[in-house]
Amino acid sequence: xxxxxxxxxxxxxxxxxxxxxxxxxxxxxxxxxxxxxxxxxxxxxxxxxxxxxxxxxxxxxxxxxxxxxxxxxxxxxxxxxxxxxxxxxxxxxxxxxxxxxxxxxxxxxxxxxxx
Numbered sequence: 001x002x003x004x005x006x007x008x009x010x011x012x013x014x015x016x017x018x019x020x021x022x023x024x025x026x027x028x029x030x031x032x033x034x035x036x037x038x039x040x041x042x043x044x045x046x047x048x049x050x051x052x053x054x055x056x057x058x059x060x061x062x063x064x065x066x067x068x069x070x071x072x073x074x075x076x077x078x079x080x081x082x083x084x085x086x087x088x089x090x091x092x093x094x095x096x097x098x099x100x101x102x103x104x105x106x107x108x109x110x111x112x113x114x115x
Contacts, residue, residue, distance in 0.1 A: 003088055006079055009072065024080055037104035038066035 013019055033088070041063050045053050054060055078085040 005075060007077055008080065010067055013076070022076060022080060024077065027073065027077040027080055031070065034066065034069040034073045038063065038070055040065055053107075 006089065010027065013022060041059060054063055075085055105111075
């Protein structure tokens, strides 16, 4: 599925001759702006209401669209860099497992103090 998405993204970009604009800096800025749009959808929702609000239309559709934009931007940047985004995520998850061991981090929002 990942390869299918990357091929569709490459075709979409090529058909519009957008490669010229897709340098790493611009793609990182695209990613940041799309994350900002996602965050904006949730800005004034109370934490305890977030799950139920995200089941309501039209906010659910807008948030799903923004998630799609974030994923597209991340995949475009990864592809430009020659990075497999799934492998990058798995590698980072492994690092996070070491950085935040379960016995120190479980049930805590703050970062665990290393001894």
